[in-house]
Amino acid sequence: MDYKFVFSVLCLTTLYQLCYGLQNRKQRTSNDDFVISITTDGTYSINIHGKSWLNSAPTFFNANNKTYSAADKTLNLTSTSATSGTDKLGQWQSTSFDYVINDAGKTRFTAVIKTYPSLPVIIFQQVYTDGAKWTQGKTYEDLCGGFPGFQLEGPPGLLGFLSFGGLMFGDTSKKIGLWSNATYRLNDGITGGPLALFDSDGRTLVLSPFNNFMSASFLHDAGIGGNYYGGIMGGVSSVPMGYTQEFILYYDTGINKAFEGWGKLMRTFYGKDPARQQEDMTIKYLGYYTDNGAYYYYNTEKNKTYEQTMLDVRTYANNKTIPYKYVQYDSWWYYKGVDDGVKTWERFPYDGASDTTYAKQNGGTYDFIVEKSKALPVTKKFWDDLFNEAKKWGLVMYEQDWLNVEFSGVQALLHNLTLGTTWLDQMATAADDAGIFIQYCMANPRHAMQALMYPRVTQGRVSNDYSPGDGQWSIGISSIFATALGIAPFKDTFWTTETQPGNIYKRTEPNWKLNMVVSTLSTGPVGPSDMVGATNVSMLMKCCRSDGVILKPQFPIRAIDAQILQAAFNDVDGPDGEAWLSYTQVGGLRFADILVLNLKSPYTLYPRDTGIYDNVGLTDLYAVPYDDPFGWVTFSSLYGLQFDSRFTPSRIAFYHVSQAIPGWFETAILGELDKWAPMSPQRVTSLTWTSSTVTSELVGAPFEQFDFWYILGSKQNAVTCKLGATGAATFMLDNDLGIATCKP
Numbered sequence: 001m002d003y004k005f006v007f008s009v010l011c012l013t014t015l016y017q018l019c020y021g022l023q024n025r026k027q028r029t030s031n032d033d034f035v036i037s038i039t040t041d042g043t044y045s046i047n048i049h050g051k052s053w054l055n056s057a058p059t060f061f062n063a064n065n066k067t068y069s070a071a072d073k074t075l076n077l078t079s080t081s082a083t084s085g086t087d088k089l090g091q092w093q094s095t096s097f098d099y100v101i102n103d104a105g106k107t108r109f110t111a112v113i114k115t116y117p118s119l120p121v122i123i124f125q126q127v128y129t130d131g132a133k134w135t136q137g138k139t140y141e142d143l144c145g146g147f148p149g150f151q152l153e154g155p156p157g158l159l160g161f162l163s164f165g166g167l168m169f170g171d172t173s174k175k176i177g178l179w180s181n182a183t184y185r186l187n188d189g190i191t192g193g194p195l196a197l198f199d200s201d202g203r204t205l206v207l208s209p210f211n212n213f214m215s216a217s218f219l220h221d222a223g224i225g226g227n228y229y230g231g232i233m234g235g236v237s238s239v240p241m242g243y244t245q246e247f248i249l250y251y252d253t254g255i256n257k258a259f260e261g262w263g264k265l266m267r268t269f270y271g272k273d274p275a276r277q278q279e280d281m282t283i284k285y286l287g288y289y290t291d292n293g294a295y296y297y298y299n300t301e302k303n304k305t306y307e308q309t310m311l312d313v314r315t316y317a318n319n320k321t322i323p324y325k326y327v328q329y330d331s332w333w334y335y336k337g338v339d340d341g342v343k344t345w346e347r348f349p350y351d352g353a354s355d356t357t358y359a360k361q362n363g364g365t366y367d368f369i370v371e372k373s374k375a376l377p378v379t380k381k382f383w384d385d386l387f388n389e390a391k392k393w394g395l396v397m398y399e400q401d402w403l404n405v406e407f408s409g410v411q412a413l414l415h416n417l418t419l420g421t422t423w424l425d426q427m428a429t430a431a432d433d434a435g436i437f438i439q440y441c442m443a444n445p446r447h448a449m450q451a452l453m454y455p456r457v458t459q460g461r462v463s464n465d466y467s468p469g470d471g472q473w474s475i476g477i478s479s480i481f482a483t484a485l486g487i488a489p490f491k492d493t494f495w496t497t498e499t500q501p502g503n504i505y506k507r508t509e510p511n512w513k514l515n516m517v518v519s520t521l522s523t524g525p526v527g528p529s530d531m532v533g534a535t536n537v538s539m540l541m542k543c544c545r546s547d548g549v550i551l552k553p554q555f556p557i558r559a560i561d562a563q564i565l566q567a568a569f570n571d572v573d574g575p576d577g578e579a580w581l582s583y584t585q586v587g588g589l590r591f592a593d594i595l596v597l598n599l600k601s602p603y604t605l606y607p608r609d610t611g612i613y614d615n616v617g618l619t620d621l622y623a624v625p626y627d628d629p630f631g632w633v634t635f636s637s638l639y640g641l642q643f644d645s646r647f648t649p650s651r652i653a654f655y656h657v658s659q660a661i662p663g664w665f666e667t668a669i670l671g672e673l674d675k676w677a678p679m680s681p682q683r684v685t686s687l688t689w690t691s692s693t694v695t696s697e698l699v700g701a702p703f704e705q706f707d708f709w710y711i712l713g714s715k716q717n718a719v720t721c722k723l724g725a726t727g728a729a730t731f732m733l734d735n736d737l738g739i740a741t742c743k744p
């Protein structure tokens with residue numbers, strides 16, 4: 001009987017408190033490398049792989065217009081206790097610190113540290129046992145209380161960080177750097193969070209709220225150094241009895257792996273299934289966009305109305321057989337009110353103007369909070385009626401834009417603990433009832449995380465608005481966050497050709513190819529926005545089947561760990577630019593797409609850097625440059641892929657990697673190399689092999705025709721597949737005959 005066994009037997013019983021009652025203790029997680037040491041005075045520290053990573057900052061709570069802090073003993077720790085139990089995540093053990101404020105009556109708070117022997121997780125809880133009044137912080141960016149809290153301490157070197165913040169799923173203000181007492185202000189407040197900390201080997205902690213996402217915030221309490229806290233957002237002035245705010249710390253080795261593991265746990269807990277994305281036809285099919293950056297954004301053809309212009313787009317698309325399946329109509333078509341907010345969503349979202357005609361205050365029929373310039377609907381009936389009316393015009397997806405501005409612009413949302421949740425609940429529930437999907441645009445991290453609660457929120461914008469020729473294609477890092485949350489990352493629209501005369505931006509798009517590649521591999525919508533006559537149809541159709549189904553990879557394109565590690569540490573031999581990867585797994589083999597550009601210095605990428613090819617042999621991987629199908633090379637720990645500063649947004653490095661068929665001599669399926677994702681599950685539905693044949697079932701539009709590539713015994717070739725009336729064919733490689741066939 002080992003020590004651990006004794007520990008679990010004793011400590012799952014009521015003897016627990018006797019064992020560990022008021023002693024300093026360690027709480028372990030499922031990962032032996034991830035331990036929290038807890039001291040009975042209310043302090044705690046996180047140890048990773050035997051090293052101390054984080055020491056606690058003093059717990060504090062606001063009440064009665066004052067801040068009570070463990071730092072200056074104005075917050076009194078009255079007892080410490082330990083207990084255990086089971087919840088939705090599994091078996092847990094916890095340490096609780098009970099605090100009390102003896103001021104204008106006793107007010108109790110409890111800070112709890114919970115660990116799960118079966119999970120690499122620590123949950124921190126703030127429990128407002130008696131509730132509290134006059135809890136607001138100094139500003140909206142502040143907190144009502146801080147727990148957990150961690151010091152930014154020590155010299156730079158051990159730890160790096162990735163701090164999400166701003167709009168577009170925390171993309172626009174994201175920061176990467178070194179974690180130390182010299183670290184400048186991290187993202188916090190209304191637009192901040194979550195945070196990842198990692199060492200140069202990629203051991204990673206992800207810190208985020210675990211519940212009440214709309215009212216949870218972070219606080220970095222100094223311009224440099226200081227402490228980083230989680231709590232309730234600072235505008236909230238009262239918290240009801242028993243209210244619990246939770247944060248989660250998740251650990252794994254690998255930055256992408258940690259976000260994936262964290263996301264999977266969050267999605268499982270909140271019932272978010274990424275498979276719902278495939279029900280959203282605006283994610284499944286090619287569409288045409290008219291939002292900011294589009295040729296026809298507040299712009300029509302000469303001397304024509306919007307209706308005529310849209311009809312011309314359709315005529316042109318039909319003529320060129322571009323299979324657009326929907327059109328996105330942006331803000332140009334409805335009536336605007338104060339500050340350009342929505343007044344009436346007719347003629348053809350909701351950042352509501354205060355003069356919205358829907359509000360009872362303005363003679364409408366719905367309950368609204370109406371403030372100086374903005375208004376907020378506070379009844380689901382509003383959304384029901386809006387969506388059901390719009391469904392009659394053919395609405396399939398509603399883009400909720402300006403989420404950040406609506407949140408920070410409506411005072412009630414900043415003061416009220418639950419109103420933000422109620423607002424998004426009503427919208428999402430109405431969308432569910434109406435059977436439409438929602439895209440979040442300009443979402444702060446809080447909105448992004450709230451989308452965990454809503455199966456119908458399937459997609460989110462993860463970078464700024466498109467502007468031809470600019471850098472908003474750079475979604476490699478924000479897509480890590482969005483994907484973890486079960487949201488399809490959307491790059492926004494793009495042009496497919498460089499020059500589009502008469503455009504309102506007076507710009508060109510030299511990087512149209514990069515934009516297409518990123519859009520297609522993002523797994524989000526693909527929605528070009530060319531002027532009539534200006535689409536490069538053959539290049540655009542590399543995204544899709546002839547019926548408009550987007551050929552996506554199974555797993556979205558995202559920055560590899562080495563890119564983030566290099567950005568933080570600068571000396572880890574990673575790419576000092578963009579290096580991203582997407583992949584598809586079929587038949588147990590992995591097929592990757594690797595995109596590299598904007599490097600300042602040469603970089604060689606090896607299979608281990610991809611995070612998806614562990615234990616591959618020296619002849620197991622083949623890499624094919626997208627623009628040179630016969631230029632394939634073996635890709636191994638001896639022969640990495642070499643990149644340098646020649647690769648720019650207008651001249652990308654882009655490889656497709658195939659894993660060899662096990663047991664065959666130098667044989668691999670390369671797939672449909674004419675597409676950006678040659679082995680998409682929307683084309684290749686299976687891959688099996690025996691010692692003499694390799695078989696793949698292929699699908700597409702009825703009678704669709706395409707070339708399918710392979711390497712057999714080190715010789716590369718393609719076979720033309722012509723699908724049958726049911727849109728299916730079988731590809732087969734015959735080892736004995738040395739040939740390939742593809743038959744309906």
Ligand SMILES: *[C@@H]1O[C@H](CO)[C@@H](O)[C@H](O)[C@H]1NC(C)=O
Pocket residue numbers: 064065104134
């Ligand atoms: C808190 O401040 C507000 C506004 O200044 C005041 O009305 C209220 O009485 C104060 N409450 C307490 C408990 O001090």
Ligand SMILES: *[C@@H]1O[C@H](CO)[C@@H](O)[C@H](O)[C@H]1NC(C)=O
Pocket residue numbers: 068073074075076100101102103
């Ligand atoms: C903390 O406890 C001390 C001694 O028991 C008491 O004097 C003090 O008022 C308490 N402070 C608060 C903020 O409750």
Ligand SMILES: *[C@@H]1O[C@H](CO)[C@@H](O)[C@H](O)[C@H]1NC(C)=O
Pocket residue numbers: 153154155181182225
């Ligand atoms: C940061 O920490 C290092 C090492 O602990 C210390 O020498 C240095 O003075 C600290 N710097 C600041 C600004 O506190």
Ligand SMILES: *[C@@H]1O[C@H](CO)[C@@H](O)[C@H](O)[C@H]1NC(C)=O
Pocket residue numbers: 302303
């Ligand atoms: C647009 O209308 C103006 C005035 O009616 C006319 O002079 C011009 O030729 C028209 N332009 C086009 C492109 O049809």
Ligand SMILES: *[C@@H]1O[C@H](CO)[C@@H](O)[C@H](O)[C@H]1NC(C)=O
Pocket residue numbers: 318319320321
């Ligand atoms: C497209 O337009 C051209 C020129 O007007 C015409 O000749 C052609 O038949 C059209 N094709 C289709 C598919 O409509």
Ligand SMILES: *[C@@H]1O[C@H](CO)[C@@H](O)[C@H](O)[C@H]1NC(C)=O
Pocket residue numbers: 416417418419420422
């Ligand atoms: C806060 O919003 C909720 C709706 O979520 C509402 O029921 C409640 O009355 C609001 N509280 C205050 C103080 O306005």
Ligand SMILES: *[C@@H]1O[C@H](CO)[C@@H](O)[C@H](O)[C@H]1NC(C)=O
Pocket residue numbers: 497535536537538539
């Ligand atoms: C589309 O792009 C390809 C590749 O750059 C080019 O060769 C072709 O001429 C373009 N076609 C059109 C219609 O712009």
